Amino acid sequence: MLRKVQSIGKAIQAVTTSDPDTRVRRLYELADPERQFAHRTTRYINIGYWEDGTRDPDRAGEDLALKLADIAGFKPGHTVLDVGFGYGEQDFAWLRGNRIHKVHGLEVTPRHVDGARAQAESEGFRERAEFLVGSATELPFEDGIFDRVVALDSALHFHPRSTFLKEALRVLKPGGVLAAIDTIPLSGDTPRDTFRTKRLSLYRFSVPDANWYDRRAYARQLLEAGFTDPDVTSIRDRTWEGWYRYWTGLVGDPEALKELHPEAAQEFVKEWSEQERIRQEVDLLDSVAVVARKP
Template sequence: MARPQASFREDVRMLGALVKFRMAKDWTKKVQSIYEMYPPGHLMTENSTYFNQGYWETGKETYDDAQQALAGLLADAAKMQAGDVVLDCGFGYGDQDFYWMESRQPKRINGINITPQHVEYASARAEREGVTDKLTFQLASATEIPFPDNTFDRVVSLESAMHYQPRTKFFEEAFRVLRPGGVLATADIVPMPHAGPREDIKSHAIGWLNWTVDERNWHDRDVYATKLGEAGFEDVDVSTIQPKVWEPWRAYITNKMAEPEFKKTVSKLYYRVLQKAWANPDLLKRELEDVDYILSSATKPLDA
């Protein structure tokens, strides 16, 4: 079933979210408004409502397949398996949770997210598919996780921890709610080692890195690993998958924008937004060389 196409109502919501973003002084509202600009009809996917950069093994994947591949890598990093109780922080529209439920067969997945639109959409889908006994989604912050200590076998965050204020508080909360021996895994965005200041980013396509990433989170993968250790985790692994993410993602979207048929599949407003964001693909290509994409995993000690 194809994802819904953009409606006039969604265009109005996009404009409203843009106004909200420009007026917002509260960090949470800024992040919420960025994601509210992209309802299902304003996504670049073919059929899904995934909302990540994707993992491109060959560079010839569809966007749906690349994004699901990234979700699969994250589940592998978390060692997700049948019978697990999982917490997914910042779940977007929840596609990965439905995919994991089918492919990894955990006992239950609880999702938390600060964007009401995402919670409503994922919850409605769970209701439609009759899986609310296994999949639940609620409005909550990853830095104030509303669950007791030692509740989960896995805590995961798919391309959202860069927004947390700060990410180290999320590490502490994940450690608290994990059972001893449980695993935290993230797919996350950080600067490449020795990259310049974040403020040097000028490409509109990734301007949100300046607008919605806490400055305390803008450090390289080595510091990331250190902070996981400081939170109490062991067996910490932080690896770059940057070459399989940013450049093939950039190439895919650039080619997609050039397809005459693509313009017919989106609203006029959304197409104009995309044109502005992707007006300088060469600048974007250069700047993405300084942006890392990492996959991390860390284990709560058995004696914790």
């Protein structure tokens, strides 16, 4: 009971702060990594790219990272800035595959930064990976130094996304590319208050009003920031649809639930008791692959 009360208290604290970066940091500090990833081999926290036959979130998480690398046009000599990198799993996938020369990661959550630094040390990537605590809307880098700026399922939180786009343009080299996998509403007319399930309530609490717009408005934002050739393409049939199929399948599989941390499994089953309502909310969300170029 004490743990439940403490958890509720942390959740309330997370959403009541007026500072947007603090709100996002607290949101992602709510989960206990040991419980969250007990049945996992990676620490991806994106919604995944669910190809036909994909059966686990580790594979889906890495496939979404590789999808981002492909649309960004990574090359072995590139220096990349990854903004909102989570635990940095995608950065190590890109480094292992020799897709990039060096990655700089920026995150508002110190726990994530510490975890990524530890992994860089253990995998021998200390010289090719730098991870810092910082804000997406005040990038602590000089002008024109990156070949690519990317954001994997994170830019929805940047307050506001439009400022991040301008900062990304500033730090990119001429001809450099901004690429993102992002979540937006299918319709900008959908109220954020619609998202009432515990599983998807982050779209009510931790997405700024200024970021709540559809694909067409996203492309306009890129042009207004100074980018050229914006492309905002829906990939929801391989993201949200696969995500929903996997997790609803898991909640109905007693043997698979045994692989979860016991407390995580209990919380998971409770969250997904709202399955029909979650389905309704998922149907309001888009997932997009975003690419634009600095002149």
